Amino acid sequence: MxxxxxxxxxxxxxxxxxxxxxxxxxxxxxxxxxxxxxxxxxxxxxxxxxxxxxxxxxxxxxxxxxxxxxxxxxxxxxxxxxxxxxxxxxxxxxxxxxxxxxxxxxxxxxxxxxxxxxxxxxxNQIGLIKNLGLVLFKDYLFPFEIVSILFLAAMVGAVLLAKKDDKTKQSDII
Amino acid sequence: MNSLITQIPLNHYIFLSFAIFTIGIIGVLTRRNAIVVFMSIELMLNSVNLLLTAFSAYKSDPNAQVFVFFIMAVAAAEVAIGLAIIVLIYRNTRSIDINVLNKLKW
Missing domain, CATH: 1.20.120.1200 (NADH-ubiquinone/plastoquinone oxidoreductase chain 6, subunit NuoJ)
Incomplete structure (x- = not known):
């Protein structure tokens, strides 16, 4: 059962x-x-x-x-x-x-x-926000800050990639 | 939820995660729509996250859950860039069929 x-x-x-x-x-x-x-x-x-x-x-x-x-x-x-x-x-x-x-x-x-x-x-308490926050901001503080730089780079890259190119003809653009 | 951990063997989490991972692999291998291929990759990432969390809960180790958090962050960045690339491909080829993108084959 x-x-x-x-x-x-x-x-x-x-x-x-x-x-x-x-x-x-x-x-x-x-x-x-x-x-x-x-x-x-x-x-x-x-x-x-x-x-x-x-x-x-x-x-x-x-x-x-x-x-x-x-x-x-x-x-x-x-x-x-x-x-x-x-x-x-x-x-x-x-x-x-x-x-x-x-x-x-x-x-x-x-x-x-x-x-x-x-x-x-x-x-069974390790997954709670308090305990994870202690680990995240004590042991993994540097990777956490690096992730913010990664996000900034991803944001700039996505905008740059999907931006309309001024040199292409208007008919090529959706 | 200690009862859950004693009731369900860790093997079952491995089987579940690997079933979802395999479905992701089959999706990547068989689908030709670039967006569906991308979704299959998300499935694979999620199955690995689930397995890491299961191991972390069974081993009482919070480091794995922090790693899952980082994987989610990287996946969010990856999706933003990937979808931008797909939009760019669609603009140039008017299609999202991945078989159109065989210029790097030779």
Missing amino acids: LSISQGLFYFLSFISVLFALMVILAKNPVHSVIYLIVTFFCISGHYFMLNAQFLGIVNIIVYAGAIMVLFLFVIMFLNLNHETEPKTPILAKIAGAICGGMLLLLVVAIFNDTQLIYAQNPN
């Missing part, structure tokens, strides 16, 4: 794998984005179940909130739908599925017999 948390784990796992499959099977890119958002919410649910509240919230804000909106914006900006969807040959699809399936089979076979060692009485 499954307990509540076990049942929740298997239910969330099933939903996340199902919607991850639908991301790559959907013909319309907009549908792919919607399914990906559902997958991200399920992964956030896993974070909450592991008592990593900070990561769960950041996952919803950053992935489901910011990144997926960016994807949806670009898809609607380029006006993509299932008519513009490039078709893959069926042979390539089968070959890709076989390659991925073999990889999955290999890892499942390896870890099925492996006994992983972990703490018997894990501290």
